[in-house]
Amino acid sequence: xxxxxxxxxxxxxxxxxxxxxxxxxxxxxxxxxxxxxxxxxxxxxxxxxxxxxxxxxxxxxxxxxxxxxxxxxxxxxxxxxxxxxxxxxxxxxxxxxxxxxxxxxxxxxxxxxxxxxxxxx
Numbered sequence: 001x002x003x004x005x006x007x008x009x010x011x012x013x014x015x016x017x018x019x020x021x022x023x024x025x026x027x028x029x030x031x032x033x034x035x036x037x038x039x040x041x042x043x044x045x046x047x048x049x050x051x052x053x054x055x056x057x058x059x060x061x062x063x064x065x066x067x068x069x070x071x072x073x074x075x076x077x078x079x080x081x082x083x084x085x086x087x088x089x090x091x092x093x094x095x096x097x098x099x100x101x102x103x104x105x106x107x108x109x110x111x112x113x114x115x116x117x118x119x120x121x
Contacts, residue, residue: 014053014054014057017050017051017053017054018054020040020042020047020050021047021050021051021054021119023036023040024036024037024040024047025115033047055119058119088102088103089101089102089103090102099113
């Protein structure tokens with residue numbers, strides 16, 4: 001059984017590692033992960049270990065959170081109107097979560113959503 005101290009220490013390490021991963025992802029274009037790791041005195045193998053541990057912790061947290069689902073009735077007329085108003089759209093289904101991207105979706109929002117999805121996979 002893990003003690004509260006060891007759990008707190010692990011959470012602290014995961015937070016530090018997550019910050020390192022964010023820093024690495026924000027590295028200058030053209031710089032490889034290996035170059036970034038060398039600059040920060042981290043072996044590439046250690047970086048990817050940390051990356052996998054952070055990803056695993058994120059997935060565990062997502063699985064623990066209850067998924068609230070509800071049925072929302074949609075009138076056929078409303079659905080037709082929404083379809084007609086949107087000239088083009090894209091729907092992504094990721095782990096049961098549907099993400100609809102339309103022409104009015106901002107690039108900034110789409111970029112943030114895709115970054116979150118990339119980090120969770």
